[in-house]
Amino acid sequence: MNTDKLNFVVPAKAKMTSMILMAVGLVSIICMFLFDKQPDDHHYHATRAWANVFAGSFFFMAIALGAAFFLGLQYAAEAGWATTIKRIIEAVSWFLPVGLSCLLLIFIFSQLHMNTIYPWMAEGVATEGSENYDAVIAGKIGYFGIFWWIRTLLYMVAWVMFTWKLRQNSIEADALGHEEAKGYHWKNVKLSAWFMVVFAVTSSTSAWDWIMSIDTHWFSTMMGWYIFSGMWVSAMITVTILVVWLKKLGYLEFVTESTVHDIGKWMFAISFLWTYLYFSQFMLIWYADIPEEVTYYQTRWESYKALMWTVLMVNFSFPMIMLMSRDSKRNYFFLIFVGVIIFIGHYLDIIMVVMPGTVGHHWTGISWMEVGNFLFFLGLFIYVVLNNLSKRPLLVKNHPFLEESAHHSY
């Protein structure tokens, strides 16, 4: 096992790029808030600008959460193959506090009525006689309000605690001898088992609370899994791109070709999980044709048709055709090429989830606002993740499956 170059130094070019992305993005976000004059139904609220910021925060937070989930999954399943790339997954997962802070900030602004992302947050929505009164929301209001805030904070605290502890155990084990470190490994296995249980519930409920409640009248039992599969595949794409990029830079010599092949497989496989859930949600609603359910797709079909088809083609057909063969999953160029495109595809998916409930029929297609906002969060994400990566050695030291992973080949 070649263990030279264990300490990652952020290349000046990468740092510069992330800074430029953030600067350009920040200017776009400011312009977006100044010039976004798309009217709301009643008042001017910079709805599209807020919806964009929300989509960006959620998408990149979800990548970190997906990575944390994947890390836990490897422990809970006691899988050995991913040990050599564990530090990369850890680095991605630790964008979580930043992403969650952005989301929390937006939620606070929502509660202060600075934006209209959540219709149920409007004043007097449950008070009969008020101009905002909504009988449907009034019936559900017990689930929202303070109860929503308690849940939101619980998710955030729980996820950050689990991810922090997993990472902390991993770095503490590095300083110990081989035998003592085993105890830390078992600690992480137990912790991950609990994390999987907590995550199974909270990933679903958080998708209802944060995403589904944008369309408060509407409901879907598929939503939790749909959002979860999206975050999982985005996390796999991010890890793949990072691993390949680091290998090109001359790091990660201990990561075998088969490990790269395997994360490529995950990218391929979870693309289908996403498609499966996307389609299942659509088909059930299309078949049943119940008015309160179909409204969701009616808005999308009328004002977001191009986006809807793009998302399906890019996230389903494209990876299916490009990544089906074994050789393409072992080809760095292919992995990066397909990865970047479906990464953008999944961002468009989040746009398609968020926009119809907020901007609605005022949508004019993807514009500089979406692009600029995406660039800001991308820059922030790259900056934070590379910074995390440079803080720790790229390889774990005393993991019991380290040897197995270093010889992973087939």
Next chain:
Amino acid sequence: MATKQIIHGIYSDEVPLLDACAKLRASGIRIKDVFTPFPVHGIDPVVGVPRTRIAICAFIYGITGLSLATLMMWYMMVHDWPNDIGGKPNWNYYSAIPAFIPITFESTVFCAAHGMSLTYLLRCWLVPGAKAKNPDPRTTDDKFMIYLELNEEQSKKADEILRSTGAEEVNYKGTITIEPKY
């Protein structure tokens, strides 16, 4: 007609076995087969097993399943007796296509999976009543074996390599006569 010597090289671990395989192949000796008690990762390229073609089969079976399901549903739901289910009339295949997708998917998976299993079983001739083709039953327990069929000159070379890489036993199991193919 060529007479070949059958050689069994027995090892107690997979690491020297892989080493021996690499050395045998480097000196131009063809390895007929390798028997191990468990799957050894990364052994295929070392032994010189050509890449499996089962993926191509899977693709063909999948396409077959997809076509069969499409044909079946088109005949039943569109051609023979068009039904109006849930306000979605089946006058043509395309207008109610979301309803057909789950069946198409299932049929594709069904045919690909069963086709692959059957192909594998038939190709390896693992049919009911087939005789086990294991020349040394100890390889199902804790021994690893390289199985060679070689002419006299190669036999000597192979014998040396096997012993030098730490073979526990090198057993000569008689000769086999191979008829020319033409």
